Amino acid sequence: VAQELIFSGIQPTGIPHLGNYLGAISNWVSLQNTDTRRKNILYSIVDLHALTLPQDPNILRESKKKMATILIACGIDPRKSVIFEQSKISEHAELAWILNCIAPFGELGRMTHWKSKLHTDKNIKSPQDIESTSGLCLGLFSYPVLQAADILLYKATHVPVGDDQIQHLQLARDIAEKFNKKFNPIFPLPNPILVSGSRIMSLRQPTQKMSKSATSDYSRINLTDPPTTIALKIKKCTTDSIKGVSYDPTERPAISNLVSMYAAVKGNSTTIEDVVAEHKDSNTLQFKEALADVIVAQLVPIQKEIERLESEVGYIEKVLDEGAESARIIAEQNLKEVHRVVGL
Ligand code: ADP
Ligand code: NA
Numbered sequence: 001v002a003q004e005l006i007f008s009g010i011q012p013t014g015i016p017h018l019g020n021y022l023g024a025i026s027n028w029v030s031l032q033n034t035d036t037r038r039k040n041i042l043y044s045i046v047d048l049h050a051l052t053l054p055q056d057p058n059i060l061r062e063s064k065k066k067m068a069t070i071l072i073a074c075g076i077d078p079r080k081s082v083i084f085e086q087s088k089i090s091e092h093a094e095l096a097w098i099l100n101c102i103a104p105f106g107e108l109g110r111m112t113h114w115k116s117k118l119h120t121d122k123n124i125k126s127p128q129d130i131e132s133t134s135g136l137c138l139g140l141f142s143y144p145v146l147q148a149a150d151i152l153l154y155k156a157t158h159v160p161v162g163d164d165q166i167q168h169l170q171l172a173r174d175i176a177e178k179f180n181k182k183f184n185p186i187f188p189l190p191n192p193i194l195v196s197g198s199r200i201m202s203l204r205q206p207t208q209k210m211s212k213s214a215t216s217d218y219s220r221i222n223l224t225d226p227p228t229t230i231a232l233k234i235k236k237c238t239t240d241s242i243k244g245v246s247y248d249p250t251e252r253p254a255i256s257n258l259v260s261m262y263a264a265v266k267g268n269s270t271t272i273e274d275v276v277a278e279h280k281d282s283n284t285l286q287f288k289e290a291l292a293d294v295i296v297a298q299l300v301p302i303q304k305e306i307e308r309l310e311s312e313v314g315y316i317e318k319v320l321d322e323g324a325e326s327a328r329i330i331a332e333q334n335l336k337e338v339h340r341v342v343g344l
Contacts, residue, residue, distance in 0.1 A: 004039045006031060006193070007156035009046035009086065009147075011212070012063040013053070016070055017220040018295065019200035019210035022264040023162045027195045029075035031160060041081040042154055042327060043071065048086050048093065049147070052140040053213070068316050070223055073305035084323035086150065091331040096142075096149035098338060102178050103145045103171075111144055112167055148172035152179075152187050154330050160193040164209065184341040186334075200261055203237035206253040223299060224306065230299070231292040234258075235285075245279040245287045247272050255284070258291055265294050 008028060010016065016025065032041055045067050050060060064085055071083060086092050108114065117136065139146075144167075151159055151172050161169055169192050176187040200210045202219040210220045218233055225233070238254045249256040262275045279287050309315060338344075 004158060005154055005156045006039065006041045006158045006160065007044070007151050007154050007190075008042075008160045009044040009049070009150055010067065010071075011050050012045050012047055012060065012067040013050050013055070014063060014212035015222040015224050016067065017200075017210050017212060017222050018261065018265075019220065020212070021074065021223055022200055022261070023195055024160065025071060025074045025076070027160055027193075028071075028081070031193070032075075032077060032080045040154075040330075042156075042330075043076060043081055043083050044086045044150060044327075045071075045084070046086045046150065049143055052137065052143050065316055065320075068320055069306055069309050070302075072316075072319065073302050073309055074223070078319045078323065082323045082326045083319060084327045085320055088320075088324040089153075089327050089331045091153055091328075091335040092146065092149055095153050095335055095338060096146040098342060098344075099145050099149050099152070099175050099179070100142060102182065103142070103148070103175055104178075107171060107174065108141060108144060111171070112164075113144075114141055144168045144171050145175070148175045151190050152176055153334055154327070155186075155188055155334055156190050157188050158193050159190050160195060162195055163199060166192060166194075186337055186341060200264070201253070201257040203233060203257075206238060206257045221295060221299075223302060225299070226303075227292075227296045227300065230295050231289070234288045234292040234295070237288070239284050239288075243283065245276060245282055245284070247276050255287075258287065262291050262294060265291075265298050 008024065010020065010024060028041075028043055045064050047060065047064055050063075068083055068085075072078065076083060117140065147168050148171060151169075152175070159169055159172075169190060173189045176189055180187055202208045202210050202214060203221070204214075204216055204219040208214070208219075212220070214220065218236060221230055221233060237258070239258075240252055240254055242252060242255075245255060245259065246252060247256050247259045259272055259275050263270050263272045266275070279290065282290065
């Protein structure tokens with residue numbers, strides 16, 4: 001039986017938020033804690049992806065360390081999972097180049113991330129404007145190919161993804177298939193491990209996902225927010241003028257988002273129906289207070305662990321160095337094979 005290899009990545013572009021936690025990190029933790037006999041797990045802090053948007057060099061460096069600290073504080077165990085910085089393994093960039101040379105240009109142009117950039121950038125009114133007026137870089141267009149390289153470099157068989165990333169995983173599969181046909185069948189087609197029902201929306205605009213890159217800090221709960229900030233953000237978040245707690249994502253997107261957050265924070269045994277039933281007599285304010293309480297209860301132990309880890313001088317650097325060493329062993333071997341079959 002072929003060995004399972006799980007790969008996933010997170011951008012070090014800011015403090016991870018509750019959406020990242022519920023949609024990705026908490027799932028990464030549970031994957032690591034189920035049957036580990038034939039399983040390799042790699043979690044990458046994908047700093048090369050962060051460069052597709054402008055970054056302050058010093059802040060980026062600090063954010064990487066912070067991200068590693070937070071991942072470990074959330075329960076990613078360096079003895080069970082490899083945690084490493086993408087840019088420390090130069091094979092990612094090299095494989096991305098090789099894959100760039102077989103990636104279908106048209107399919108990349110149809111990627112949602114790219115099309116939504118074109119729609120939201122006010123300087124772009126027609127495709128020609130992409131060249132003349134926008135500051136968009138080529139990397140932002142082609143980063144799904146780098147993602148494919150991240151996955152294929154380790155011959156990953158499984159990739160935990162949110163629904164926002166399914167299209168990119170499909171592209172990785174397409175590229176792998178094309179490569180296998182054109183050269184030699186060396187890449188397994190990576191399968192998604194879908195994290196369903198945990199898409200957390202912005203606290204301000206419930207039609208948009210909670211994101212590190214949204215300008216308003218009040219749109220998200222950062223994992224490092226102190227309890228008073230959490231309570232305040234939840235108290236001030238958008239709701240509607242309808243009384244009471246119910247779940248109806250179309251008619252009542254804001255309160256429904258809070259209900260799903262509540263259920264997700266409480267864990268697998270608490271369903272959306274449970275939450276609605278439990279709070280059917282609460283008003284919005286009472287429900288918000290209860291929600292803030294469950295979030296605080298979940299995040300305070302993580303925050304204590306972050307503090308503890310940060311007081312251990314050199315520990316995070318050591319974890320990242322060892323992680324890079326382990327990742328490099330697989331990456332070097334697989335890229336050598338790619339070189340051989342491609343003719344490099
Ligand atoms: P962001 O969009 O906040 O910068 P990333 O692109 O770094 O986050 O995504 C890291 C992981 O977190 C991905 O697996 C992604 O699917 C997941 N994720 C991001 N935002 C959310 C959200 N609002 N709800 C659920 N999962 C999310
Ligand atoms: Na994302």
